Amino acid sequence: MTGEDSDESVVRRDRFSGGPARGFLSSLAADERIFAADLAVDRAHVVMLAERDIVDAEVAGAILSALESVEADGHGGLPGGEDVHEAIETAVIERIGPDGGKMHTARSRNDEVATCIRHRLREDVLETLEATLALREALCAVAAANLETTMPGYTHLQPAQPTTVAHWALSYEAAIGRDTERLLETYARVNRSPLGAAAFAGTTFDIDRERTASLLGFDGVLENSMDAASARDFALETTSALSVLATTVSGLAEDVILFANRGFLDLADDYSSTSSIMPQKKNPDTLELARAVAGDAAGGVGGLTTTLKGLPRAYNRDLQRATPHVWRTVDAVSEATRVAAGAVATADWNVDDLAAEAGAGFSTATGVADLLAANGLPFRTAHEVVAEAAERGADYDALESAAQDVLGDSLAAFVDPAAVEAALDPAASVASRDSLGGPAPTAVEAALERAETTLETDSGRVAERRDALAAALETLEAEVSAYV
Secondary structure, eight states: OOSSOOHHHHHHHHHTSOSTTHHHHOOTTGGGGGHHHHHHHHHHHHHHHHHTTSSOHHHHHHHHHHHHHHHHHOGGGOOOOSSHHHHHHHHHHHHHOGGGGGGGTTOOHHHHHHHHHHHHHHHHHHHHHHHHHHHHHHHHHHHHHTTTOEEEEEETTEEEEEEEHHHHHHHHHHHHHHHHHHHHHHHHHHSOBOTTOTTTTOOSSOOOHHHHHHHTTOSOBOOSHHHHHHOOHHHHHHHHHHHHHHHHHHHHHHHHHHHHHTTSEEOOGGGOBOOSSOTTOOBOHHHHHHHHHHHHHHHHHHHHHHHHTTOOSSOOTTHHHHHHHHHHHHHHHHHHHHHHHHHHHHOEEOHHHHHHHTTTTTTTHHHHHHHHHHTTSOHHHHHHHHHHHHTTOSSHHHHHHHHHHHHSSOGGGTSOHHHHHHHHSHHHHHHTOOSTTOSSHHHHHHHHHHHHHHHHHHHHHHHHHHHHHHHHHHHHHHHHHTTO
16 A cells, blocks of 8 residues: 555455455554554554655544554454454544554565564563473572472382482573573564565565664564565474473472372462362372363464464465464463462472481482492492392492302491481481572572572563563653654
C-alpha cells in the first residue's frame, strides 16, 4: 500500500474476505498475545514514516491518536480480520478514514508479524530468565544453610557415596546457571528487528530501519530482507533452550520427589496436595507437573522443527502454525521453573534422617579404597579388599577379615586403623573430598561464593536488558506524544 485504498484495492480485499475457510485462516484470537506488541510496532513505524516525510505529520498524528483509541478498547474491541495486524489497521481506518491505511506504507504483514513475535518473545525470555535466577537463589540459600549436612549420594538410585545437601544443591545451581547463559545468548538473537523488510524484498520508500529498531528497543536489524521476513530460527533456538531448561528442572523435581518419599525433606503445603479419599496423603503434585513439563517442551521443539523443516524462502502461511509451539513452551517452562524455585525455597530438610542414611549401603567404601591406595596398595587390589569386606559388613572388622583373605596380612600392616575408622565415617569421608568441585564443606563454601557472584552478575545482565526496553518505550512514548 502507498496510502489511500483505491477502488480496485477495496474490491480486491472484499473478494478475499469471505468463504468457508476464513475461520481456518484467521489467527485473530491467538494473536491477543501480540496485541500490545503490534501497537508498539505500529507506533514506531508511523513515527519513522513521519520523520522521513513519507507520511504527513498531521496524518501521522491522526493515526497515532486512533491507535490510542484502539488500545483503550482492547483486543476484544477489534473488528474481524485474518489476524491482529489487519484488524488493527481496519480499526484505525474506521476511526479516521482512508488515511488510516497510510500506516501500512513501506511494510508488509510479513515483516510486521515477525517483528511482533520477537517483540513479545523477548519479554517472555526475560521472564523465564528471572525464573532461573529465582531458582538459583533458592538453591544457593539451601547450600548456605547446609554446608555440613551430610546425605546419601546415589548412582543408579543405589547408595553410592556420602555427600552434602549443599553439594547437591549447587550441582543444580550450576546446571540452571548454564540454562541462564543459554537464554541470555538466545535473547541477543531474538532482539533484532525485521521491520522494514516488507514482504521479503524490501521497499522503494526511503525508510530508516535502524530508527524503528531503536524506538522498539531492538539491539539492531536483520539486514537481509528475505531472511528478516521469513526466518524463525530465533523461535526454534528459544524453544530448544527452554527444552534444555525444562529437562534440568525435571531432574531437580524428580530428586525432590524422591527425597520427600524417603523422608529426607518435607515440602511446604503450598507445593503439595492431598488425596480425595486417603486423608493421610501429602503428595508432591506440583513437582510432578514440573517434571512433566520437559515432555511438553520436547514436544514444542519437535512440533516447531517439523513445521519449519523444508519451508522455502520467503514467507509461507505454515509459519502461522509455528508460533503457538513457542508460546506454549515458554509459558509452561517459565511456570515450572518458578514452581520449582518455590518448592526448593520452602522445603524443610530433615538433617538427622539425612545424616543417618548418609552411610547406608557402605557408601564410604570408595573412601576406604582410596585410603588403602594412598598407602601403597594398587587401587585395583584395594578395590578387591573393600569389595570383599562389603559382603561381610560395613565396619573395621569386615575390612580386617577381608584383608587377611586377600592380602594375607592384617589391615594394620598397610594403614593406620584410626585412619580407616575415620574413612568409614560419612562426615569425615565427605570432609576428605576437598578437591575442586568436591563435597567437602571447604570446597563447597568456595563454590558457593563463586555461584553467588555469578548469580549477581547474571541478575545485573537481565536487569540491564529490562532497563534498555523500558528506556526505549519511554523514548517511543515521547516521540508519539509529539504527534498526538
